[in-house]
Amino acid sequence: MNCKRSIALIVLMLMYLASWSQQRPVYIYRNAKDSLQNFYTVRQPADKVKGAIVLISTGLSEAAKKAAYEKGVLLMTAVLTDNDLDFLMDDLLLKRLDSMINEAAIKYQIPAGKIVIGGMSAAGATAVRFAEYCARNESAFKIMPVAVFAADPPLDYERLYNESESSVLRNYNDDAVTEGKQLMALFKSKLKGSPGENRNAYERVSPFSHTKEHGGNAAVLKDMHVRMYSEPDINWWINNRGKDFYDINVLDIAAFINQLRLLGNKNAELIATDNKGYRKDGSRHPHSWSIVDDVALLEWSIRLFETR
Numbered sequence: 669m670n671c672k673r674s675i676a677l678i679v680l681m682l683m684y685l686a687s688w689s690q691q692r693p694v695y696i697y698r699n700a701k702d703s704l705q706n707f708y709t710v711r712q713p714a715d716k717v718k719g720a721i722v723l724i725s726t727g728l729s730e731a732a733k734k735a736a737y738e739k740g741v742l743l744m745t746a747v748l749t750d751n752d753l754d755f756l757m758d759d760l761l762l763k764r765l766d767s768m769i770n771e772a773a774i775k776y777q778i779p780a781g782k783i784v785i786g787g788m789s790a791a792g793a794t795a796v797r798f799a800e801y802c803a804r805n806e807s808a809f810k811i812m813p814v815a816v817f818a819a820d821p822p823l824d825y826e827r828l829y830n831e832s833e834s835s836v837l838r839n840y841n842d843d844a845v846t847e848g849k850q851l852m853a854l855f856k857s858k859l860k861g862s863p864g865e866n867r868n869a870y871e872r873v874s875p876f877s878h879t880k881e882h883g884g885n886a887a888v889l890k891d892m893h894v895r896m897y898s899e900p901d902i903n904w905w906i907n908n909r910g911k912d913f914y915d916i917n918v919l920d921i922a923a924f925i926n927q928l929r930l931l932g933n934k935n936a937e938l939i940a941t942d943n944k945g946y947r948k949d950g951s952r953h954p955h956s957w958s959i960v961d962d963v964a965l966l967e968w969s970i971r972l973f974e975t976r
Contacts, residue, residue, distance in 0.1 A: 691737050693745075696771075698764075704750040708768050711736065711743040712776060719782035719814075719973035720744055721966070722769060724755075724791040732962040739970060744772055748794070753854050755790035756825070757873050762794070762801045763808070770809035781976050784815045784969040788957045789917075792818025796875040796889075803888040814972045815893035815935075819960050823876040823886075823920035826863040829855050831915040833862075840910025876924040883927035890931040893972060895965075896921045899941045899954035917955075 693709040718740035727745050736743050746768050748761045787795040799816035822828045835848035859869040871877040877884030900918040905911040913919055928936035945954035
């Protein structure tokens with residue numbers, strides 16, 4: 669009897685270890701000499717892949733990872749660069765992401781058209797840019813996400829430049845000043861001046877342009893599912909950063925979603941949260957990944973996979 673119990677316990681232990689091993693991420697490095705960027709991780713589900721969520725430089729909670737594993741959703745995190753500023757305009761990242769997704773789709777048999785892509789902040793802007801890149805049929809591998817989501821991304825680079833300039837001039841918060849100087853230098857270098865000097869260049873690269881007809885590049889997303897998250901806690905921004913609505917990303921996001929709705933996209937939505945934004949150390953910050961209910965995000969993705 670004791671022998672049978674021991675065998676049963678061993679079998680259960682082996683089953684648990686096998687399940688745990690399957691849930692561990694697999695790391696795929698594109699350059700063996702560089703472990704900081706240009707790689708991606710994959711978490712395979714327990715059974716056949718129903719679809720994939722591709723996250724740029726972020727990951728889901730343990731609860732969402734477990735649910736994805738059980739419900740047939742492959743999770744992929746793409747680490748495209750080790751410099752956050754690259755996310756805003758570097759087209760190489762779009763090509764790199766295109767290649768990574770194609771590689772994973774072939775290896776893990778991700779069904780065509782069953783990919784949801786997203787990210788946080790500047791990485792979220794890259795997710796939107798990639799969705800636009802695919803919608804313009806520029807993907808070398810014919811990748812076409814069913815949906816894109818982003819948490820508090822900057823989308824209108826003209827406004828972002830103006831915000832950066834205001835932060836430097838106000839000199840209210842050291843972090844805001846440092847970030848403002850970095851962004852102004854980046855834009856002036858890449859786009860040959862300020863928006864006042866070269867607005868066309870800003871409109872050409874912005875995921876969304878409030879000053880351009882139909883939102884500029886955003887118009888190509890009129891047929892795609894789009895979900896944006898933002899926590900517009902304006903009092904926090906005033907008190908902690910000396911910023912107002914003209915200086916926070918929700919201005920872009922609301923205009924972006926509104927423009928898509930006006931173009932007929934009934935699947936464009938803005939989820940505005942309240943008191944959800946906290947950093948991992950527990951400190952309050954509305955510009956945080958925690959504003960995303962990632963279990964609900966997973967369920968949304970699964971519904972989209974099931975309708976295709």
